[in-house]
Amino acid sequence: MNRVARAISPVTRLFTQGWRLSALVISLAVLTPVMVIFWSLFSPDLAVWQHLKEHLLWELTANTFWLVLGTASGTLVLGVALAWLTAVCEFPGRKIFSWALLLPLAVPAYVTAFVMVGIFDFTGPLQSGMRSSGIEWALPEIRSLAGVTLVMVLAFYPYVYLIARNAFATQGKRALEAAQSLGYSPRAGFFKVALPMARPWIIGGVMLVIMETLADFGTVSVFNYDTFTTGIYKAWFDMFSLQAASQLASILVIFVFIIVLLEQQARARMRYTTVGKTAGKQERIPLKGWNSVAAVGFASTVMLLAFIIPMTQLLIWASDVVMDDLDSRYFDFLWHSLLLATMAALLVVTAAVILAVANRYYSDLTTRIMVRVATLGYALPGPVLAVGAFIPIAWFDNQLRDGLHAVFGYDGGLMLQGTIVTLLIALCIRFMAVGFSAVDGNLQRITHSIDESAHSLGSSGLTLLRRVHLPILRGGLFTAMTLVFVDVMKEMPITLMTRPFGWDTLAVRVFEMTAEGEWERAALPSVAIVLAGLIPIILMNRHAQH
Amino acid sequence: MPNTDYLLELNSITQRYGETTVVNEMSLALQQGDIGCLLGPSGCGKTTALRCIAGFETVQNGTITLAGKTIASRQLHLAAEKRHIGMVFQDYALFPHMSAAENIAFGLQGQSKQQRQRRVSEMLALIGLEQSAELYPHELSGGQQQRIALARALAPRPRLLLMDEPFSNLDITLRERLCLDVRDILKQEQATAIIVTHDQQEAFMIADVIGVMNEGCIQQWDSAYNLYHRPNSRFVANFVGEGVFLHGDVVDGERVRTELGIIDGEFDAPCCADCGVDVLLRPDDVLHDDDSPLQAIVKAKAFRGAQILYTLSLPTGSEILSLVPSHHNHPIGEPIGIRLDTDHLVAFRV
Incomplete structure (x- = not known):
């Protein structure tokens, strides 16, 4: 069954078993918060439950539902249309749009959110400008379902765009031609063939958007639009009911898992829907006249709204306050963010390597399940994970203190609470999948025949690792570190809910300033976050060009 | 006056991509029921010529005539979907979300359900894949996919069938057999076809008339025998045999x-x-x-x-x-x- 395990010595076998044991520990660590959350679903505190049901549940469910529906349909239309234009058509500026349309990925949704709210505010540039030029229109209220949906669509459409663009680029034009040779017009061909063919990809992208929408905390906070994530936060920090928080979390988790299942299904379908060799370089459909103008106008509008206007406003605000706010406190935030992101990145990559290696040595079901479980965290919304990680760690901490007291007469306080341990663990769980897929992708490039050819040329053991495996893996490790680093920099709810008191990061600072409507002062920390966010986009582009 | 004996005529067509001339004053004439072949090294413009005939590329000069009607010229470009020209793509371009039967039925729009079903079973029988009607492309082997692609293109009875390197994705042993199968199928359907290939064995096996192409035009349009024994240029002499x-x-x-x-x-x-x-x-x-x-x-x-x-x-x-x-x-x-x-x-x- 397993060729590696059969061929190796007992010492090596123990060594490889070690990988597997470590993988087991990691997957258990991920499983614990999920189990804790589910436990509260199956053993509800009825009084708390009654209160939630009467006061919150209906509103939260309705709010979340409409937001998900709006964001999903908006990103679907925007993402698919832009993907088709840039992947299959030709119009002036297409190449630039093709990568520039990904730039909004660099901006966390909560940053776009507070900038948009700030712009539309009574004292914001738009309304002041209108007043001073005597225009007396009433602007639509930005703090509304429509407003929050618009911002989410602008922030999340790149997920659909990116994945649909890949699908169209490999098969779009060819599918149209096949349909044309069978008598269908290009328009009919698009709806009858190209779109249905890309369906698994598009569904996959939309499911990612829904997961992001369900997990979002920062954006809805800015808009004061209550969803499950803010509900969890308020239950814990305003009502001081961890019980209520975890019950809300358990409901959210059920929604999320349904979406995850749909996404997995779409992914499975993607695997078999590419048939035959895909055409390497394909000719594009040139857009002529008004069509071309419309394409440029459409793509530019999206760019303007999703990136250029928010970034310009952000920079203006940041430069307004930079003299006052760029002080030692700002460097504290920055330092905390960098420290946290670096530590999390190192931990995640270490764990990801363990998982990936275990996965390579053992392709049995147990190992595969362990890896699956260990990378589940990407689906868990931050507030859910915060609650799920806090409860068992606090319990363990209390046991530890009591145990030490009983045995050694230890009188000190709690050991883990008040440190960044909980925070780090929760972040690692959340971003394990990001690190794992980058490492595993590279490890899979090392085929067994590469190992065998190295053996036949006289390299094995550590030499093999040093001369063959590590050089191949290096790029993957670097990518994994970068991606996790940036994700942690942008992360808001976990950091907010499980950080030690007063230990603020850039994202926390953004939350606090936006909570008070101090848009200018939220802008400065946001700039650093956006700059970090640009790194993976640049990497992605470099990768795409090779 | 176009000669009506010929189903397809290319009259010194020229096609350019920016500065490079891909097809250069190329001419040919193909009779109804014949299988023609464009043979040439990669980059000689044969695939582009095929795509001009199909209507996926526009010609800058010259005319293409199908059954006496001009379908492409400098001023005129009949849309690909209106030419009734079938095409088998190099990568087959089967629709992965449709079964084999649905793929074949795709071009039969505007016919009654019974007519469609009859034609689909007829085609499946012709290619010998009756058992695979409900299978999806990813469940078929390369050779089966190729035959489904052929059946899909032939099902609407196109006036002309174009095949772009139809055997290049198959392994060599399969290639030879399928080549003869395809010729039989085309002859049974009385189809007129043009096949593009870089492989002369393939061309010899399948075609009635072969055009050896170089640098965007046909060097010699002739039978396989004459290409080998009476090449009209050094290029043809070197390229063939x-x-x-x-x-x-x-x-x-x-x-x-x-x-x-x-x-x-x-x-x-x-x-x-x-x-x-x-x-x-x-x-x-x-x-x-x-x-x-x-x-x-x-x-x-x-x-x-x-x-x-x-x-x-x-x-x-x-x-x-x-x-x-x-x-x-x-x-x-x-x-x-x-x-x-x-x-x-x-x-x-x-």
Whole structure:
């Protein structure tokens, strides 16, 4: 069954078993918060439950539902249309749009959110400008379902765009031609063939958007639009009911898992829907006249709204306050963010390597399940994970203190609470999948025949690792570190809910300033976050060009 | 006036991508029911020519006529979907979300359900895949996918069928069989077709008439026999089959003097006498004969089962090829006797 395990010595076998044991520990660590959350679903505190049901549940469910529906349909239309234009058509500026349309990925949704709210505010540039030029229109209220949906669509459409663009680029034009040779017009061909063919990809992208929408905390906070994530936060920090928080979390988790299942299904379908060799370089459909103008106008509008206007406003605000706010406190935030992101990145990559290696040595079901479980965290919304990680760690901490007291007469306080341990663990769980897929992708490039050819040329053991495996893996490790680093920099709810008191990061600072409507002062920390966010986009582009 | 004997006529069409001319004043004429083939090295413009006929590319000059009607010219471009020209793509371009039967039925829009079903079963029977009707493309082998793609293109009874490197994604053993199958299917359907390929064996097997293409135009539009035995240019002579050129001087309309002596056979002499020519010698023109006074030294040999292809070196250093029954096994370095056997000469002026 397993060729590696059969061929190796007992010492090596123990060594490889070690990988597997470590993988087991990691997957258990991920499983614990999920189990804790589910436990509260199956053993509800009825009084708390009654209160939630009467006061919150209906509103939260309705709010979340409409937001998900709006964001999903908006990103679907925007993402698919832009993907088709840039992947299959030709119009002036297409190449630039093709990568520039990904730039909004660099901006966390909560940053776009507070900038948009700030712009539309009574004292914001738009309304002041209108007043001073005597225009007396009433602007639509930005703090509304429509407003929050618009911002989410602008922030999340790149997920659909990116994945649909890949699908169209490999098969779009060819599918149209096949349909044309069978008598269908290009328009009919698009709806009858190209779109249905890309369906698994598009569904996959939309499911990612829904997961992001369900997990979002920062954006809805800015808009004061209550969803499950803010509900969890308020239950814990305003009502001081961890019980209520975890019950809300358990409901959210059920929604999320349904979406995850749909996404997995779409992914499975993607695997078999590419048939035959895909055409390497394909000719594009040139857009002529008004069509071309419309394409440029459409793509530019999206760019303007999703990136250029928010970034310009952000920079203006940041430069307004930079003299006052760029002080030692700002460097504290920055330092905390960098420290946290670096530590999390190192931990995640270490764990990801363990998982990936275990996965390579053992392709049995147990190992595969362990890896699956260990990378589940990407689906868990931050507030859910915060609650799920806090409860068992606090319990363990209390046991530890009591145990030490009983045995050694230890009188000190709690050991883990008040440190960044909980925070780090929760972040690692959340971003394990990001690190794992980058490492595993590279490890899979090392085929067994590469190992065998190295053996036949006289390299094995550590030499093999040093001369063959590590050089191949290096790029993957670097990518994994970068991606996790940036994700942690942008992360808001976990950091907010499980950080030690007063230990603020850039994202926390953004939350606090936006909570008070101090848009200018939220802008400065946001700039650093956006700059970090640009790194993976640049990497992605470099990768795409090779 | 377009000649109505021909189903398809290309009249010196030209197609450019920016600065580069991909198809350069190319012409051909194909009769109803014939299988034509565009044969040429990669980059010679054959696929682009095919795509011009299909309507996926516009032509900048010249005309394309189908059944007496102009479908493409400098001023006119009939949309691909209105040409009734079927196409089998190199990567098949099967629709992965449809079963084999649904793929075949795709082009039968506007027909009743019974008509569609009848045609689909007819096509499945024709390609011998009745059992696979409900399978999806990813569940089919490469050869089966290829036949489904063919059936899909043939189902609406196109006036012309185009096939772009249809066998290049298949392994070699399968290629030969499928090539003959496809020819049978096309002939049964009485289809007129153009096939693009870079493989001359494929072209010889499947086509009634072959156009050897180079640098955007057809060098020779002819039968396989004539391409091999009566190439009209050095390019065709080199591209089709094996052979070498041997320098010589024309003696008269039937003889050329070379270092192997006088070679005779009728040929279109480029001059009356004494001009320099290169004579094409195919490996089957050079026979092995132990009694022959003409000697050449074995320089390399390639065993081909029934025959051995010898590369022989002449005293002047020129090389010729000779195909010899394989029981005549001579080691490298040994001189062997040869004799020329030519009835028709191919000679090009130096």
